[in-house]
Amino acid sequence: MLKKYSQLFVSIIYITDIITVYFTWFISYYIRFHSGLIPLYNDIPSPDIYIIFSIFIILIWSFCIKAFKLYQPMRGRSRFIEIINIVKVSTVSILLMTAVTFFYREYSYSRIVFIIFWITSSIGLTITHFAIRKILSEMRKKGKNVRHVIIIGDGELAQTLSHKISLHPEIGFFNQGFITTNPENEGKIFEGIAVLGQIENITEIIHKNTPDQILIAIPMEEYGRLNSIIESLRDETADIKIVPDLLRFMKINPGIEDFDGLPVVNISESPLYGWNSIAKRCMDIILTLLLITISLPLMGLIGIIIKLTSAGPLIFKQERMGMDGDKFFIYKFRTMPVDAEAQTGPIWAKKDDDRRTSIGAFLRKTSLDELPQLFNVLGGEMSLVGPRPERPVYVEEFRQSIPKYMLRHKIKAGMTGWAQINGYRGNTSITKRIEHDLHYIDNWSIKFDLKILFLTIFKGFSHPHAY
Numbered sequence: 001m002l003k004k005y006s007q008l009f010v011s012i013i014y015i016t017d018i019i020t021v022y023f024t025w026f027i028s029y030y031i032r033f034h035s036g037l038i039p040l041y042n043d044i045p046s047p048d049i050y051i052i053f054s055i056f057i058i059l060i061w062s063f064c065i066k067a068f069k070l071y072q073p074m075r076g077r078s079r080f081i082e083i084i085n086i087v088k089v090s091t092v093s094i095l096l097m098t099a100v101t102f103f104y105r106e107y108s109y110s111r112i113v114f115i116i117f118w119i120t121s122s123i124g125l126t127i128t129h130f131a132i133r134k135i136l137s138e139m140r141k142k143g144k145n146v147r148h149v150i151i152i153g154d155g156e157l158a159q160t161l162s163h164k165i166s167l168h169p170e171i172g173f174f175n176q177g178f179i180t181t182n183p184e185n186e187g188k189i190f191e192g193i194a195v196l197g198q199i200e201n202i203t204e205i206i207h208k209n210t211p212d213q214i215l216i217a218i219p220m221e222e223y224g225r226l227n228s229i230i231e232s233l234r235d236e237t238a239d240i241k242i243v244p245d246l247l248r249f250m251k252i253n254p255g256i257e258d259f260d261g262l263p264v265v266n267i268s269e270s271p272l273y274g275w276n277s278i279a280k281r282c283m284d285i286i287l288t289l290l291l292i293t294i295s296l297p298l299m300g301l302i303g304i305i306i307k308l309t310s311a312g313p314l315i316f317k318q319e320r321m322g323m324d325g326d327k328f329f330i331y332k333f334r335t336m337p338v339d340a341e342a343q344t345g346p347i348w349a350k351k352d353d354d355r356r357t358s359i360g361a362f363l364r365k366t367s368l369d370e371l372p373q374l375f376n377v378l379g380g381e382m383s384l385v386g387p388r389p390e391r392p393v394y395v396e397e398f399r400q401s402i403p404k405y406m407l408r409h410k411i412k413a414g415m416t417g418w419a420q421i422n423g424y425r426g427n428t429s430i431t432k433r434i435e436h437d438l439h440y441i442d443n444w445s446i447k448f449d450l451k452i453l454f455l456t457i458f459k460g461f462s463h464p465h466a467y
Contacts, residue, residue: 010071013132014062017070020124021061025054028117032110045110053109056100057093063279064093067446083126090122136172146172150211152199152229154178157245158217159190166191176209181222199225202232213239220245270323270410271444279446284384287453288377299371302333302363310357312338315372320389323412328381330389331372335360373415385449386414387437388425402430408437411444416456418448423459 026047031037033044065071068089094114101109149165151158158178165173177196180186188195197205206214214236216229226242233240246265272280303314316334321327336355356364363369376382382389387408390398398405419425419436440448 009136013071013129014065016128016132017065017125018058018061020128021057021121022054024120024124025057025117026050028113028120031116031120032113038112050109050113053101057097060096060100061089061093064089064096067279068092069445069447079130082129086125086129087122090118090125093121094118139172146174147212148174148176148209149213149215150176150179150196150206150209152179152181152202152214152216153218153222154180154182154185154188154190154195155217155219157219157243161215161217161243162193163191176211179205181218181225199229202229206233206236206238211238213241215241215243217243218245271441272411276444280383280449281380283446283449284377287384288374292374292378295371295374298368299333302359302368302371305359306334306357309359310334310337319392320413321392321395321409322381322389323409325406325409327392328376328389330382331376333363333369333372335363335369370415377415381412383412383414385416385440385452386412387417387440388420389413398430402434404438405434408434408441410441416452418452421452421455421459 029047029050033040068085070085070089094117098114151162162175162178165175175193177194178185178190179197179199179202180188180195181199183198185195186198196209214233216226218225218229223245230240244265306314312334314334316332316336317329318332319327320330335357337357360369373382377384395405417437418440419433422436424433424436440452
């Protein structure tokens with residue numbers, strides 16, 4: 001229900017945004033070359049060159065709008081936050097545009113046009129966003145574009161549904177009240193919404209309030225009454241919808257799909273599919289190639305030191321478990337003798353581990369031993385950001401004792417992650433680590449990945465539990 005009308009609203013504002021971006025690009029061109037406000041030192045370039053480049057602009061802005069979730073609900077949040085988000089989108093888009101022109105050598109675009117475009121697009125989008133929301137608000141005040149709903153049920157599910165409706169004022173739903181299945185709750189108020197009466201008086205309540213939609217949100221324990229409720233509503237003209245009581249089962253990225261007319265409920269699903277997967281993979285490849293190029297001299301130096309200080313190969317390979325439980329070999333600079341686990345078997349690294357080589361202690365402390373994992377990322381076995389991969393022997397142990405442990409394998413393992421930058425690495429709480437991993441998966445976005453990568457610079461390399 002919300003998705004249906006939310007998509008309409010998002011489509012309207014997206015089209016408006018793209019039109020605004022398109023026109024402010026040419027306004028910026030006009031200000032620079034035709035307004036007379038800025039001195040000209042060369043011939044005026046043909047507008048055709050800027051028209052062609054506008055195709056890249058639309059693609060870049062569309063990507064950034066999605067990456068920064070510009071259309072998320074703003075209820076309860078300052079409009080200033082929306083302005084900040086618009087400026088973020090404008091800034092990153094301009095930076096990406098600059099990167100595109102770096103590889104396009106046919107023509108050198110005016111940097112002044114880019115600066116003007118950054119300003120005009122930020123102002124233009126701010127005005128259009130506020131204008132659209134103001135128009136919708138005024139329409140609802142006049143009773144237009146408002147859909148009245150009544151919720152059958154008043155438990156946790158019904159109250160959650162009511163709260164979700166309140167989070168989306170732009171859609172124009174208004175909850176008239178609850179119909180309770182519990183006589184003791186008649187007349188009560190939940191988060192400002194009144195209980196209109198009992199289920200036994202459902203027909204009278206519906207006729208009195210004449211809602212546009214009736215939402216059935218009763219707990220699973222009361223599904224025995226579902227048939228009689230639907231039967232009592234058979235002659236009503238209002239739309240009737242059922243909200244299944246599945247909150248307790250929802251884990252990661254829940255949703256509903258249509259399979260040839262049959263509703264299929266996703267209880268647990270990876271968020272990385274379709275364009276999301278492509279966007280994350282593209283980011284991994286681009287940044288990994290850059291990081292490999294920058295770190296090659298350092299990796300070469302580390303390799304020489306390892307060879308000079310201990311016998312054995314430069315690279316240590318170890319089996320780990322990744323996405324969907326698939327196993328792969330992770331690469332690290334060797335920090336222990338070749339036969340370090342011959343006597344002990346698989347054990348956790350510990351503080352002042354006497355198995356480390358002379359250079360190994362430093363490499364682990366600074367996390368430089370993990371630089372070869374850039375090639376795991378490049379090969380597609382890992383991602384730059386994600387839950388850290390664990391050894392299969394420990395996975396079998398943890399999956400038996402830690403609830404939801406295996407859900408962390410819904411996406412690719414990462415070199416760094418939300419748990420690591422929050423201090424949960426090495427010999428720390430596994431439970432807390434899993435909580436952070438699942439939070440990352442459930443809230444994944446390109447923006448979240450970039451945030452984690454940025455914080456890794458300050459929190460990810462050196463840590464008290466890195467040994």
